[in-house]
Amino acid sequence: MKQKLLTMITAMCLTFAMGGAQAAGELHIYNWGNYTNPDMVKKFEQEYDVKVTLDGYDSNETMLAKVEQGGSGYDIVVPGDYMIAIMIKKGLLERVEPNKMSNFKNIDPKWVDVYWDEGRNYSIPYQWGTTNFTVDKSVYKGDINTLALMFDPPDELKGRINMLKDMNDVINAGLRYLGYPRCNSNKAQLKELNTMLIKAKANWRTMDYSVIEKLTSKDVDLSQSWNGAAKRARKDRPELAYAYPREGFTGWMDNVAVLKGAPNLENAKLFMNFMMTPEAAAMTSNFANYANGIVGSEPFMNADLTSAPEIVMPAGAPAPEFVPPCPQEVTDLYSKIWTNLNK
Numbered sequence: 001m002k003q004k005l006l007t008m009i010t011a012m013c014l015t016f017a018m019g020g021a022q023a024a025g026e027l028h029i030y031n032w033g034n035y036t037n038p039d040m041v042k043k044f045e046q047e048y049d050v051k052v053t054l055d056g057y058d059s060n061e062t063m064l065a066k067v068e069q070g071g072s073g074y075d076i077v078v079p080g081d082y083m084i085a086i087m088i089k090k091g092l093l094e095r096v097e098p099n100k101m102s103n104f105k106n107i108d109p110k111w112v113d114v115y116w117d118e119g120r121n122y123s124i125p126y127q128w129g130t131t132n133f134t135v136d137k138s139v140y141k142g143d144i145n146t147l148a149l150m151f152d153p154p155d156e157l158k159g160r161i162n163m164l165k166d167m168n169d170v171i172n173a174g175l176r177y178l179g180y181p182r183c184n185s186n187k188a189q190l191k192e193l194n195t196m197l198i199k200a201k202a203n204w205r206t207m208d209y210s211v212i213e214k215l216t217s218k219d220v221d222l223s224q225s226w227n228g229a230a231k232r233a234r235k236d237r238p239e240l241a242y243a244y245p246r247e248g249f250t251g252w253m254d255n256v257a258v259l260k261g262a263p264n265l266e267n268a269k270l271f272m273n274f275m276m277t278p279e280a281a282a283m284t285s286n287f288a289n290y291a292n293g294i295v296g297s298e299p300f301m302n303a304d305l306t307s308a309p310e311i312v313m314p315a316g317a318p319a320p321e322f323v324p325p326c327p328q329e330v331t332d333l334y335s336k337i338w339t340n341l342n343k
Contacts, residue, residue, distance in 0.1 A: 027267040029054045030063060030074040032254070035127075037287035044274050050267050058209045059166060067092055067259060075262040076271060081253045082168075082325040084123050085116040093122045094258040096269055103276035111253070111293040115324055124276055125293030127228070127284060128253035130244075130313075130320045131169050134211075134230040136221040138239040147177040147245045149222060151200045158203040162214045162223040165207045167338040169224065169250065170197070172323060176247045183326035185333060194337045201341060215240060226252075228289035231310040242310040244317040251320025253293065 027044075029036065033056030041052050055074070057063045060083040066072055067087075079087060087093050098104055099112075099120045107125060117123045135144045140156050149157060151174065163170055172182055174197055180189045208214060211225040215233040225233070230242040256275050258268040274280050281292040282300030291311060298306060305311055313320075326334070 025050055025267075026264050027052045027076065027271055028074045028264065029076040029078075029271075030066070030072065031056060031076070031078045033058060035078070035254075035288050037283045040280055040283035040287070043280065043283070044271060047274070048267070048270055050270070061167075064092075072259070073263060074259055075264045075268040077257055077259055078126050078254050079123075079257060081114065081116045081255065081322060084255050084257060086325050087257070088117065088122055092260050094260050094262060094265065094268075095121050096258050096265075096272065097121050098124045098272050098276070101269070101273045101276065103273050106276050106278060106281075106294050106296060108293050108295050114253070115322070117255070123255035123257040124272055126254040126256050126275070127288055127290035127292055128251070129227040129290045129311075131164070131173075131224070131226055131250040131252060132230075132243050132245060133222060133224045134215060134233060134240050134242050136237070136239050137241045139221040144241055144243040145245050146243075147173055147247045149243070150224060151177050151196060153200075153203050153222070157222050159205055160221040161204045162206045162208055162211070162220040163204055164211070164224045165209055167334055168323070170207075170341070171334050171337065172250055173224070174200075176245075176249070179247075182321070182323050183330050185327075185330050187333075190333055190337060194340060197337065197341050207342070226290075227310040231289045231308050234310070244313060246318065248318045248321055251322045253322075 027050050029052060031054065036054055041054065044050065045052055057066065060080050063077060063079065064083065064087070067077065104120070107120070111125045112120055133150060135149065137144070139160070140149070140154060142154065150161060150163065153161060171193070174193050175182055175184055178189070178193060178196065180186070180193070184190060205220050206214065211223050211229040212233045214220050214223050216236040218237070227242060230240065234240045256272055258265065258272065262268050276294060278294055278296035279300050281294035282297040285292045285297065285305060286302050289305065
């Protein structure tokens with residue numbers, strides 16, 4: 001009887017051990033679509049014997065809605081700067097303290113004390129860039145560095161414009177064009193913004209996140225876009241140029257973070273530390289075509305990334321504006337404008 005009991009206990013222990021080992025060998029990443037270098041994932045899998053699964057989303061808000069439902073099973077997410085601040089406030093991220101990890105020394109100091117995660121207790125840099133727009137210079141030969149091309153376009157661009165299907169990017173660009181501040185609760189100014197956007201929409205062809213596809217297929221000749229997407233599109237369509245509008249533009253940073261209650265917490269920490277190595281950061285930049293915020297990554301990066309006009313801002317261009325999350329009352333006002341625009 002004792003032997004039988006001992007055998008049962010041993011079998012149970014082996015089962016739990018195998019189950020634990022199996023769980024320890026997994027990592028589930030939820031990232032923006034077409035934004036994760038598969039070779040970088042393979043490198044992590046081989047170095048740590050971890051099987052990675054990857055799912056994609058098309059906006060910070062889509063990701064947030066999925067996470068808030070609970071039970072997503074994901075370990076790693078890659079929110080934008082303002083969304084990191086929101087998720088920390090909502091208690092949706094683990095305080096994994098990357099600032100105590102061995103590779104934290106590689107983070108560029110300017111990306112440590114950031115408004116969305118002061119001192120980096122929850123997140124690390126993934127990629128950063130700007131949101132402007134891209135124009136086919138063979139179609140429009142005038143000055144491209146003005147938001148007027150999106151909101152009051154010349155005849156040759158009317159009906160040939162794609163805007164990001166992103167409430168904050170569209171509204172913030174509109175506010176800049178009108179000369180009004182961000183996180184704006186002035187109802188008179190927002191009424192003017194709403195009127196301007198409705199009028200401008202008549203000249204837009206689409207509102208879509210598929211920036212690269214829209215541009216390379218020549219479905220549009222101007223698209224609001226992220227700088228890395230603009231660079232990737234220019235590879236197939238050399239006549240494209242990335243604008244730096246004099247009225248200003250948004251800067252952003254996407255960040256690696258760990259979800260609260262991540263089922264593979266230790267592997268998530270391993271991945272975070274891995275992503276702070278110059279080699280891994282460069283692999284991400286080479287794929288996505290954005291800067292990464294990791295010191296020492298440049299020697300591993302494609303040469304064109306350090307000189308591309310979409311990455312290196314020209315002298316005299318305005319500094320990018322990193323916009324914190326707005327108060328809920330402002331978000332509610334924006335949502336009304338956005339709903340009206342999408343009718």
